[in-house]
Each structure stands twice: as structure tokens, then as C-alpha cells.
Amino acid sequence: MAGHAEVKLVSNAMANTTRRKIMNLLLEMDLSKEDIGKAVGQSMLDYHLQILQQAGLIKIENNVASLTDFGRNFLESKGEKSERIEIRDARPVEVVEVKQLLPCIADTTKFRIIARMDPPLGGALKALEPLFPRGRYSERIGALIIQKGTVLITLYGTGNVTMTMIRDEAHAREILEELKRTINDAIEKGVTPAPKEKVRVDPMEVYRYLPGTNCRECGEQSCYSFAIRLVSGEVGLEKCKPLQEDKYATRLEHLRSLLAYL
Numbered sequence: 614m615a616g617h618a619e620v621k622l623v624s625n626a627m628a629n630t631t632r633r634k635i636m637n638l639l640l641e642m643d644l645s646k647e648d649i650g651k652a653v654g655q656s657m658l659d660y661h662l663q664i665l666q667q668a669g670l671i672k673i674e675n676n677v678a679s680l681t682d683f684g685r686n687f688l689e690s691k692g693e694k695s696e697r698i699e700i701r702d703a704r705p706v707e708v709v710e711v712k713q714l715l716p717c718i719a720d721t722t723k724f725r726i727i728a729r730m731d732p733p734l735g736g737a738l739k740a741l742e743p744l745f746p747r748g749r750y751s752e753r754i755g756a757l758i759i760q761k762g763t764v765l766i767t768l769y770g771t772g773n774v775t776m777t778m779i780r781d782e783a784h785a786r787e788i789l790e791e792l793k794r795t796i797n798d799a800i801e802k803g804v805t806p807a808p809k810e811k812v813r814v815d816p817m818e819v820y821r822y823l824p825g826t827n828c829r830e831c832g833e834q835s836c837y838s839f840a841i842r843l844v845s846g847e848v849g850l851e852k853c854k855p856l857q858e859d860k861y862a863t864r865l866e867h868l869r870s871l872l873a874y875l
């Protein structure tokens with residue numbers, strides 16, 4: 614990719630807004646052609662993807678597009694990573710599916726749900742962070758994590774949404790509709806509030822989701838001491854062996870999301 618012709622192919626590929634948006638979406642995660650179309654529009658999508666492929670910036674296998682090593686290096690060297698999708702470029706979302714209602718192990722009277730919002734918001738999710746008083750975008754998992762009372766909502770750039778501690782399906786739909794309204798209002802206005810200070814994670818909140826047996830397998834005196842060390846980043850969740858058991862799977866997932874705030 615060093616010759617004059619190749620350089621021209623790359624600069625031509627990156628000269629177009631839609632193609633730059635596609636590249637930035639793929640920087641967050643691999644996506645199907647369908648999902649890319651939902652995020653950037655179907656107009657000339659095959660053509661844009663072909664231009665990016667010809668420039669060696671992306672590859673498409675089994676209908677899923679991903680950045681090539683060259684494409685990733687190119688974006689990083691150009692600092693394109695900061696050119697995320699702006700909120701004004703995002704399209705209004707719809708709740709298209711509430712996929713599963715599983716018992717929530719943290720509280721068996723509550724449910725855990727998996728839903729989907731379309732089109733996927735990709736990197737624009739980061740711009741939505743200030744809309745939620747207890748919201749935090751995690752680069753690591755490519756998701757916006759929102760705490761609303763005891764409910765923890767994880768909205769992924771792919772459009773998938775998981776929620777824990779839900780009363781019933783009506784409760785889930787109510788939360789999803791409210792989320793949709795907040796997001797679509799911001800998209801319509803094209804602005805979000807200024808970024809706010811980081812949310813503090815309280816060790817007591819973390820403690821509530823640990824097994825609570827004080828078995829000391831982690832080397833700490835109690836689950837609460839372990840929670841303090843987790844919040845300060847000195848230890849990881851893997852140190853609590855009981856937590857890795859199947860029966861604590863939902864708690865573990867909830868804790869992972871909670872600790873992504875840190």
C-alpha cells in the first residue's frame with residue numbers, strides 16, 4: 614500500500630463522509646452489511662463498501678465487514694478515532710424486539726431482558742452519555758451503561774440492550790420507551806449536554822451482588838473488603854471463585870457492567 618496509485622485509492626476512499634462513517638463504525642466493532650446500512654443509510658452502500666475494500670481498508674467475509682490491519686493502522690495514525698459519529702448524524706431509534714425474559718439471579722422475583730434498538734448507534738453512543746445522570750460509556754465493551762434505580766441498562770453499539778432487575782415485560786417496555794424518547798429527542802435537536810463528571814461506584818452497591826458468604830477464598834476478610842478492593846481497581850472479579858459458578862452468572866454480568874463505570 615505504498616505506491617502512488619494505492620495512496621490515491623485510500624485518499625479517494627476516505628474523502629467521502631459516508632465511507633468515513635463506515636470506517637469509524639467498524640473501528641468500534643465488526644458489522645453485517647445490513648447493520649451498516651441501518652446506521653448510514655442504504656444509498657449506494659455496496660458501492661461505498663467496494664471502494665473501501667479496493668483501497669484495502671476493510672474486508673468482508675460472510676457478509677460481515679471488518680477493518681483490515683492496514684485500515685485500523687490508517688485510522689489510528691490519522692487520529693481518525695476521534696472523528697466519531699456525531700449525534701446529528703445518528704438516526705432515530707425504534708425498539709424492535711424484547712428477546713428474552715429470564716429470571717434475574719440477583720433477585721429471583723425480578724427478570725433480566727435482552728432487547729434490540731434499531732438502527733445501531735455505534736460510536737454515537739458516547740455522545741449520548743451526558744443525557745443520563747448515571748450513564749457511562751465504556752470503550753472496552755462499546756456500550757453505554759445506564760443505572761436507573763436498581764435497574765442496570767447496557768446499550769451496545771450493535772443495538773442490543775440488556776437490562777437486569779426488571780419487574781415484568783411491561784416494566785421493560787416502559788424503560789425502553791423512555792430510553793428511546795430521550796435518545797430520539799437528542800438526535801432531533803442534534804445536541805447533547807456537556808460531558809459531566811464521572812459517576813462514582815459505591816462499594817456497597819458492588820457488595821450487594823457478590824455471593825455474600827464471606828468464605829475468604831479471594832484472600833480478603835469479607836465480601837465487603839473484596840468490594841472495596843474491586844472498586845479501587847486493586848483486584849479483578851476473577852479472584853472471587855464462587856462468583857464464577859453458573860448460579861451467579863447474572864450477578865457476574867451485572868458486576869462487570871457496574872465496574873465498567875470505573
Ligand code: SF4
Binds near residue numbers: 827833835
Ligand atoms: S471469594 Fe467471593 S464470596 Fe468469598 S469472601 Fe471473597 S468475595 Fe466473598
